[in-house]
Amino acid sequence: MSQTHSSTNSYLARGSSGRTRSIFTEAKGPISPMIEVCERENVELIPTVYGSPDSKGRVLNESYYSMLVKILEGLEKAKPYDGVLLLLHGGGATEDEDDLEGHVLEQVRKVVGDKIPVVTPLDMHANIGPKMMRYGSFFCGYDTYPHVDGYDRSAEVTQLLIDTIRGKIKPVITYAQPNMIITPVMQKTGYYPMKTLIEKAHEIEKEPEILSVTVSAGYPYADMPYPGVTMIVVADGDKELAQRRADELSKLCWDLRLDFLARVVPMNRALDIALAEPSGPVILTDQADNPGGGPPQDGTIALKSMLDRGVKNACVAVMRDPEAVEKAIQAGVGATVTMSIGGKTEPWNGAPLEVTGYVKRISDGKYMPKGPMSRGVPREMGKTVVLNVRDIDIILTERSQQPTDLALYSSLGIDPTGYKILLIKSCVHYRAAHEPIAKRIIEIDLPGWHGTRLAAFPWTKLKRPVFPLDAEALGISELMTS
Numbered sequence: 001m002s003q004t005h006s007s008t009n010s011y012l013a014r015g016s017s018g019r020t021r022s023i024f025t026e027a028k029g030p031i032s033p034m035i036e037v038c039e040r041e042n043v044e045l046i047p048t049v050y051g052s053p054d055s056k057g058r059v060l061n062e063s064y065y066s067m068l069v070k071i072l073e074g075l076e077k078a079k080p081y082d083g084v085l086l087l088l089h090g091g092g093a094t095e096d097e098d099d100l101e102g103h104v105l106e107q108v109r110k111v112v113g114d115k116i117p118v119v120t121p122l123d124m125h126a127n128i129g130p131k132m133m134r135y136g137s138f139f140c141g142y143d144t145y146p147h148v149d150g151y152d153r154s155a156e157v158t159q160l161l162i163d164t165i166r167g168k169i170k171p172v173i174t175y176a177q178p179n180m181i182i183t184p185v186m187q188k189t190g191y192y193p194m195k196t197l198i199e200k201a202h203e204i205e206k207e208p209e210i211l212s213v214t215v216s217a218g219y220p221y222a223d224m225p226y227p228g229v230t231m232i233v234v235a236d237g238d239k240e241l242a243q244r245r246a247d248e249l250s251k252l253c254w255d256l257r258l259d260f261l262a263r264v265v266p267m268n269r270a271l272d273i274a275l276a277e278p279s280g281p282v283i284l285t286d287q288a289d290n291p292g293g294g295p296p297q298d299g300t301i302a303l304k305s306m307l308d309r310g311v312k313n314a315c316v317a318v319m320r321d322p323e324a325v326e327k328a329i330q331a332g333v334g335a336t337v338t339m340s341i342g343g344k345t346e347p348w349n350g351a352p353l354e355v356t357g358y359v360k361r362i363s364d365g366k367y368m369p370k371g372p373m374s375r376g377v378p379r380e381m382g383k384t385v386v387l388n389v390r391d392i393d394i395i396l397t398e399r400s401q402q403p404t405d406l407a408l409y410s411s412l413g414i415d416p417t418g419y420k421i422l423l424i425k426s427c428v429h430y431r432a433a434h435e436p437i438a439k440r441i442i443e444i445d446l447p448g449w450h451g452t453r454l455a456a457f458p459w460t461k462l463k464r465p466v467f468p469l470d471a472e473a474l475g476i477s478e479l480m481t482s
């Protein structure tokens with residue numbers, strides 16, 4: 001970006017069409033505030049390229065480098081400018097790079113040099129490595145999980161960048177890492193103990209010398225040296241103060257470590273509790289098969305338990321199975337079909353289930369979120385079917401889709417509040433829209449890539465010892481069993 005005295009919309013002529021701009025500004029996602037703040041501050045924003053992958057395994061080198069080259073070429077071509085505003089997640093890895101964002105920042109520095117600020121907002125699941133801290137100027141990470149402050153954090157980092165360019169502030173960044181990985185189900189910012197950390201971060205942010213504080217919870221399923229918690233403090237000039245505050249936050253996190261251990265409920269026990277509730281919906285969360293963190297979303301263990309127990313008036317949101325969807329569509333609405341659903345990807349997520357049900361709905365899978373997450377950003381689940389099996393509505397989709405918005409249900413003509421039990425394949429993001437309708441929420445314990453059984457993961461690069469995997473080596477095993 002560069003400071004300009006031309007009209008506020010002049011940058012739109014430089015590569016960003018009006019249509020593109022309206023998609024980003026209407027969606028109120030992390031890009032719209034960048035545009036809005038720059039317009040307000042009369043700063044020219046020169047776009048390069050935007051892309052966003054699904055959460056899965058490592059990004060293929062070919063895809064990564066094709067994007068990186070576009071960014072670097074854009075930066076070269078746009079020279080001169082006063083600062084670089086990136087939009088990085090923070091938890092990426094490629095076939096070759098454990099720290100995707102660190103690598104991006106390193107390459108950007110090669111093009112732009114050491115003098116100008118290079119900044120980005122970060123997702124709360126950023127895994128902060130030394131490269132990011134070395135090559136980035138400062139970051140503002142999300143304070144919320146479910147992530148509902150993407151707009152605010154982008155606005156914040158954009159404003160801080162402009163203030164830096166104009167010489168109003170001199171940001172310095174430090175970080176501290178308690179030696180901990182935290183399972184995502186315990187990263188909910190609305191609840192203790194994560195809430196306590198976020199409140200402390202906000203308290204520190206009130207100090208006049210402090211510009212921004214981030215508690216990055218980390219994405220523990222990335223096999224990299226440090227997929228754990230990181231405290232980032234950005235101060236105006238005073239690096240020692242920033243380091244002190246980062247260390248204090250880090251110590252607080254370490255002191256709370258036992259309370260970060262997951263408390264999840266075995267499936268059958270969860271069903272006992274749910275069935276004993278006088279009314280619904282009781283939400284059971286299969287976070288182990290949460291597609292937002294990479295799993296295939298076709299796990300069958302929880303659904304099998306529900307069918308075995310004869311559960312009635314329930315809904316499964318969502319199970320991805322393109323083959324089953326195709327068969328149901330072939331049969332048509334109202335037809336009764338017998339087929340196998342789910343269990344086609346990961347053996348430890350359960351076997352395919354042989355079911356007979358009737359095809360209740362067929363849809364193109366398109367809907368428009370209206371709730372706190374991704375409002376106005378169109379969603380596409382691919383071809384979608386509601387298959388009713390013994391009074392359980394199973395939403396079968398062609399593509400993965402984390403149920404984070406109630407418009408998903410209404411687009412299929414079903415009412416989530418009418419069910420006794422809702423089985424949701426999501427970890428925390430579902431809460432933004434579902435907490436207001438839930439009579440009770442039970443987080444269930446299942447195997448799966450996004451589950452809480454961290455010790456079972458085939459770690460190869462994780463720096464050890466780390467809590468909670470190596471409690472004995474860290475001298476705290478007695479605490480854990482007391």
Ligand SMILES: [Zn+2]
Nearest residue numbers: 123124125147
């Ligand atoms: Zn996240």
